[in-house]
Amino acid sequence: MPVITYRDALGAAIREEMQRDDRVFLMGEEVAVYQGAYKVSKGFLQEFGEMRVVDTPITELGFAGVGVGAAMVGLRPVIEFMTWNFALLAIDQVVNAAAKMLYMSGGQFKIPIVFRGPNGAALQLSAQHSQAWESWLAHIPGLKVIAPGTPYDAKGLLKSAIRDDNPVCFLEGEMLYNTKGEVPDEDYTIPIGKADLKREGDHCSIITHGKMVLVAMQAADQLAKEGIRLDVVDLRTIRPMDVEAITASVHKTNRAVVLEEGWEVCGVGAQVVDYIQRDCFDSLDAPVLRVHQADVPMPYAKGLERAAKPDLPKTIAAVRKVMYLD
Amino acid sequence: MLSMAKKKLEADTKDAARDTALLHSMLLQRRFEERTAEAYALGKIGGFCHLYIGQEAVSTGTLSMLRPDDYVITTYRDHGQAIARGMTPRAVMAELFGRQDGCVRGKGGSMHMFDANTNFLGGHGIVGGHVPLATGVGFAIKYRGGDQCIVCFMGESVVNTGAFHEALNMAALWKLPCVFIIENNRYGMGTSLERASAIHDIYERGAAYNMARQQCDGQDVFAVRAAVGEAVERARKEQHPTLLEIRTYRFMGHSMSDAVSGTYRTKAELEEYMKRDPITLLRQRMEANGTLTEEHLRAMDAEIKAVVQDAWDFADASPELPLEALYEDVYADTTT
Numbered sequence: 257m258p259v260i261t262y263r264d265a266l267g268a269a270i271r272e273e274m275q276r277d278d279r280v281f282l283m284g285e286e287v288a289v290y291q292g293a294y295k296v297s298k299g300f301l302q303e304f305g306e307m308r309v310v311d312t313p314i315t316e317l318g319f320a321g322v323g324v325g326a327a328m329v330g331l332r333p334v335i336e337f338m339t340w341n342f343a344l345l346a347i348d349q350v351v352n353a354a355a356k357m358l359y360m361s362g363g364q365f366k367i368p369i370v371f372r373g374p375n376g377a378a379l380q381l382s383a384q385h386s387q388a389w390e391s392w393l394a395h396i397p398g399l400k401v402i403a404p405g406t407p408y409d410a411k412g413l414l415k416s417a418i419r420d421d422n423p424v425c426f427l428e429g430e431m432l433y434n435t436k437g438e439v440p441d442e443d444y445t446i447p448i449g450k451a452d453l454k455r456e457g458d459h460c461s462i463i464t465h466g467k468m469v470l471v472a473m474q475a476a477d478q479l480a481k482e483g484i485r486l487d488v489v490d491l492r493t494i495r496p497m498d499v500e501a502i503t504a505s506v507h508k509t510n511r512a513v514v515l516e517e518g519w520e521v522c523g524v525g526a527q528v529v530d531y532i533q534r535d536c537f538d539s540l541d542a543p544v545l546r547v548h549q550a551d552v553p554m555p556y557a558k559g560l561e562r563a564a565k566p567d568l569p570k571t572i573a574a575v576r577k578v579m580y581l582d
Numbered sequence: 583m584l585s586m587a588k589k590k591l592e593a594d595t596k597d598a599a600r601d602t603a604l605l606h607s608m609l610l611q612r613r614f615e616e617r618t619a620e621a622y623a624l625g626k627i628g629g630f631c632h633l634y635i636g637q638e639a640v641s642t643g644t645l646s647m648l649r650p651d652d653y654v655i656t657t658y659r660d661h662g663q664a665i666a667r668g669m670t671p672r673a674v675m676a677e678l679f680g681r682q683d684g685c686v687r688g689k690g691g692s693m694h695m696f697d698a699n700t701n702f703l704g705g706h707g708i709v710g711g712h713v714p715l716a717t718g719v720g721f722a723i724k725y726r727g728g729d730q731c732i733v734c735f736m737g738e739s740v741v742n743t744g745a746f747h748e749a750l751n752m753a754a755l756w757k758l759p760c761v762f763i764i765e766n767n768r769y770g771m772g773t774s775l776e777r778a779s780a781i782h783d784i785y786e787r788g789a790a791y792n793m794a795r796q797q798c799d800g801q802d803v804f805a806v807r808a809a810v811g812e813a814v815e816r817a818r819k820e821q822h823p824t825l826l827e828i829r830t831y832r833f834m835g836h837s838m839s840d841a842v843s844g845t846y847r848t849k850a851e852l853e854e855y856m857k858r859d860p861i862t863l864l865r866q867r868m869e870a871n872g873t874l875t876e877e878h879l880r881a882m883d884a885e886i887k888a889v890v891q892d893a894w895d896f897a898d899a900s901p902e903l904p905l906e907a908l909y910e911d912v913y914a915d916t917t918t
């Protein structure tokens with residue numbers, strides 16, 4: 257199987273869907289002439305022309321709304337946000353328009369749209385540019401929220417997102433774009449709402465998604481050397497969440513750590529822990545612990561940023577605690 | 583009574599002193615940012631870092647027309663303006679290095695310079711987001727009474743955002759002492775103005791709000807001073823806002839992670855614009871006036887380089903932040 261980057265996996269997904277369905281178009285800042293702020297749409301302008309690969313002014317509220325309007329009357333927009341931090345300007349269109357149009361219109365107007373872009377922190381970009389928004393978005397009925405951690409999942413899920421008849425928020429990661437993995441050339445999709453067991457083990461579950469999948473896998477590798485076997489559940493989709501995959505894992509391991517990039521309060525992990533306490537109360541051998549960003553805006557200084565972010569040592573410490581090893 | 587001749591001489595010396603100060607301010611920004619690029623390459627500075635090189639006549643020309651009690655707010659491209667406003671190169675460089683003695687204690691970095699002492703209300707990272715804040719400062723000035731003003735710098739891409747229009751409408755509607763300055767450097771990242779805005783004389787956006795508006799050459803520090811001077815006077819005396827489009831050019835890439843030229847602009851275009859380097863233009867003018875000699879310039883440059891070296895050394899020696907700082911300043915302490 258070819259090994260490609262996460263960036264190229266995303267590019268391949270959009271390209272293939274644009275080739276397959278001429279209602280699909282890509283719109284956003286720097287997607288065309290500049291070949292993508294993060295080069296996901298490299299070569300697209302040349303291949304599809306400027307009607308289908310559209311550079312916008314810096315006007316997120318406006319072009320997100322343009323996407324929703326176009327979707328109301330039958331197109332299938334892929335709207336790129338340079339990062340999700342800037343999507344805050346467009347949140348009215350995502351939440352008040354896209355997410356509830358079908359419901360408000362009594363089922364008459366579906367909104368088949370994908371809002372996508374990098375989410376979460378990169379390196380030293382400080383407070384306004386280092387935020388993980390999945391818990392905000394997942395709060396909204398009517399939206400689907402996806403955060404793939406590997407190139408394979410990125411391609412398969414983005415294709416599903418583009419084919420889905422609902423608004424889908426697709427969260428990528430600047431730090432993921434250069435990561436590599438096996439991705440088949442042929443057409444495949446991954447169902448939205450299905451978690452993936454990335455590693456099987458019976459000592460403790462790690463439930464995670466997005467960029468943190470890599471951290472969980474490292475933790476699994478490292479702890480395996482001490483004979484600790486982690487069950488790594490990659491949610492892949494935050495909404496709808498694969499509750500069965502979570503509870504099946506915890507019933508097996510009786511212990512769990514929930515790892516996410518964003519903040520603790522009302523975070524994705526809080527929802528996961530709720531599902532666990534409802535369904536696995538009698539199986540638990542220890543309180544479930546969470547690993548997440550420190551409860552502060554992201555600082556610039558390198559040392560503080562490191563301290564603020566969830567990482568491998570913090571994840572391992574949480575596992576050891578849950579297993580009563582420390 | 584001074585004789586005419588003596589009066590004239592005094593005026594000239596005064597101008598010479600003024601021009602020297604302008605040149606000093608611009609050259610200081612230039613040398614500071616050259617070292618900034620060097621420090622970035624060495625990994626002493628991280629994250630996004632947007633240089634101002636080529637645009638110094640806008641910051642210096644504008645800020646030389648303000649009083650210390652006026653306010654300034656700007657974008658992420660903020661190092662030059664911070665220094666031109668009188669923040670110390672030490673505090674700015676230490677911030678870039680992410681150290682304790684930085685102007686925001688290492689919390690903000692390149693994009694978020696703030697300084698309450700010089701009423702520098704920050705570098706802001708979200709395109710357009712700070713423009714309503716400027717209207718808010720104008721509102722506060724009017725609310726409290728007084729003849730201060732607020733200068734709000736922004737890139738030309740900002741005129742396409744909703745926030746810009748909402749902010750300008752309120753400033754005009756309520757007659758607030760705001761000077762909105764568009765630094766039109768022709769590109770927002772890799773997108774030229776012509777590819778992003780339906781009209782190309784963007785100061786005309788002010789027409790929608792019946793706002794005083796003007797366009798001027800941003801490579802000529804005196805043209806900037808003249809335009810800003812009028813706007814500031816209007817703000818102080820009539821409390822009316824102004825929209826200025828100052829035409830300039832950035833000589834570097836959008837940020838340190840971008841190529842200087844490439845898919846969106848040619849090397850030839852860049853070279854053409856670099857012929858109108860604002861520092862060279864002022865220098866030539868001063869040399870023609872006889873207010874600057876080669877020797878004087880060399881001495882000034884040497885002094886500035888030493889100041890910048892001192893800023894670097896200071897930043898390098900400034901301590902890393904203690905981990906407790908992570909949780910400081912999330913909330914203001916309201917206990918009395």
Ligand SMILES: Cc1ncc(C[n+]2csc(CCOP(=O)(O)OP(=O)(O)O)c2C)c(N)n1
Binds near residue numbers: 338738769770771
């Ligand atoms: C709302 C928002 N969208 C996108 C960005 C990413 N971005 C940062 S600067 C920039 C270009 C801005 O250009 P301009 O306003 O002309 O200012 P310049 O950089 O030329 O000084 C873009 C797209 C952002 N910071 N905020």
Ligand SMILES: [Mg+2]
Binds near residue numbers: 739767770
């Ligand atoms: Mg610009």
